[in-house]
Amino acid sequence: NAGVTQTPKFRILKIGQSMTLQCAQDMNHNYMYWYRQDPGMGLKLIYYSVGAGITDKGEVPNGYNVSRSTTEDFPLRLELAAPSQTSVYFCASSYSEGVYEQYFGPGTRLTVT
Amino acid sequence: GNSVTQMEGPVTLSEEAFLTINCTYTATGYPSLFWYVQYPGEGLQLLLKATKADDKGSNKGFEATYRKETTSFHLEKGSVQVSDSAVYFCALSGETSGSRLTFGEGTQLTVNP
Numbered sequence: 001n002a003g004v005t006q007t008p009k010f011r012i013l014k015i016g017q018s019m020t021l022q023c024a025q026d027m028n029h030n031y032m033y034w035y036r037q038d039p040g041m042g043l044k045l046i047y048y049s050v051g052a053g054i055t056d057k058g059e060v061p062n063g064y065n066v067s068r069s070t071t072e073d074f075p076l077r078l079e080l081a082a083p084s085q086t087s088v089y090f091c092a093s094s095y096s097e098g099v100y101e102q103y104f105g106p107g108t109r110l111t112v113t
Numbered sequence: 114g115n116s117v118t119q120m121e122g123p124v125t126l127s128e129e130a131f132l133t134i135n136c137t138y139t140a141t142g143y144p145s146l147f148w149y150v151q152y153p154g155e156g157l158q159l160l161l162k163a164t165k166a167d168d169k170g171s172n173k174g175f176e177a178t179y180r181k182e183t184t185s186f187h188l189e190k191g192s193v194q195v196s197d198s199a200v201y202f203c204a205l206s207g208e209t210s211g212s213r214l215t216f217g218e219g220t221q222l223t224v225n226p
Contacts, residue, residue, distance in 0.1 A: 042216040099145045099164045104156030
């Protein structure tokens with residue numbers, strides 16, 4: 001199993017540009033998550049999904065959008081990139097919530113200049 | 114709401130030293146508690162967990178005990194190795210349905226030979 005995969009690994013965007021961060025998992029997990037990690041700040045939840053066709057906002061959703069058309073894929077869309085979105089983005093998945101482990105992808109390092 | 118507080122870092126130790134990373138939490142009821150580890154350039158991975166009071170989670174020589182009376186989940190290892198150098202995150206998942214994972218700020222550990 002590949003686990004959770006993310007593309008691209010690195011990206012530099014200009015202010016106002018758009019892009020989609022890709023995330024896929026092959027563990028048949030219903031739950032998927034997008035986090036951002038800023039230096040010294042831990043992880044903040046952006047959006048999550050409890051199954052195909054169902055998404056909900058996390059702690060810091062402004063400036064982002066998501067969709068979940070299949071169990072495997074959970075892309076994150078940045079519509080108008082801003083310097084405040086410079087961060088490392090992690091996708092994760094889990095079988096369920098509560099006591100269940102979350103499996104993380106390797107991350108995407110995004111710089112907006 | 115739920116919150117997790119970790120000891121301020123970074124922490125630098127010599128090989129074979131004893132490690133403690135403090136973690137305290139605020140949550141209602143009986144949350145599940147986790148330690149995740151992030152090695153350089155990688156995503157987070159679960160190190161250990163405990164799901165009820167007085168449980169001890171352990172893995173790779175690391176241990177942490179769920180202390181309800183002090184709302185703590187301190188991470189310990191008797192003899193650290195250079196390969197333990199990483200960022201360690203304490204996290205909790207609330208007892209109620211729909212509760213998302215809440216992370217602490219992370220503690221950078223560097224072990225010198």
